[in-house]
Amino acid sequence: MALLAAVAGCGVPPEVEVACSDLQQTFTDELFTPVISKTCVSCHNPDGVAQATRMVYPVGITAAEAYPIFRKMAQVKSQGEPLVLLKPSGQMSHAGGTVFAKDSMTYAQFESVVSGMSRCGTQ
Numbered sequence: 001m002a003l004l005a006a007v008a009g010c011g012v013p014p015e016v017e018v019a020c021s022d023l024q025q026t027f028t029d030e031l032f033t034p035v036i037s038k039t040c041v042s043c044h045n046p047d048g049v050a051q052a053t054r055m056v057y058p059v060g061i062t063a064a065e066a067y068p069i070f071r072k073m074a075q076v077k078s079q080g081e082p083l084v085l086l087k088p089s090g091q092m093s094h095a096g097g098t099v100f101a102k103d104s105m106t107y108a109q110f111e112s113v114v115s116g117m118s119r120c121g122t123q
């Protein structure tokens with residue numbers, strides 16, 4: 001993987017710029033497999049409490065199928081910040097509560113993929 005550590009903050013996980021060609025694989029390895037498929041999908045599924053939201057993952061969905069669903073949600077912002085970062089980190093009210101903290105490695109991984117999605121266009 002061609003990852004480039006851009007900024008190493010103090011106690012905050014480093015921001016990592018994901019190469020466009022690695023974006024979908026990074027989504028699979030760092031977002032979908034450990035977090036989305038295990039946690040988010042438990043509510044964000046067609047029968048779950050988040051069934052009426054813009055991010056619904058059918059049960060048994062693959063990472064490749066989930067990618068465009070997440071990508072679409074990642075484009076929705078509030079005051080310039082994507083809801084997929086604001087809501088699960090508790091910076092904006094979320095019925096699912098705080099799933100990961102803003103200073104967590106998971107947040108940094110979500111942020112890297114989300115910023116890659118806007119930087120890389122349609123990949």
Ligand code: HEC
Nearest residue numbers: 039040043049050053054083084087088093094095096099
């Ligand atoms: C315990 C259930 C639950 C979990 C777990 C959960 N959510 Fe949610 N989420 C909800 C509900 C219910 C809503 C709709 C009400 C609201 O916006 O708070 C929602 C709304 C959202 C929205 C806004 C959707 C829209 O259409 O505006 C986003 C983005 C979101 N969640 C992301 C996530 C992510 C990412 C995860 C996993 C890291 C996650 N949620 C985990 C219940 C959950």
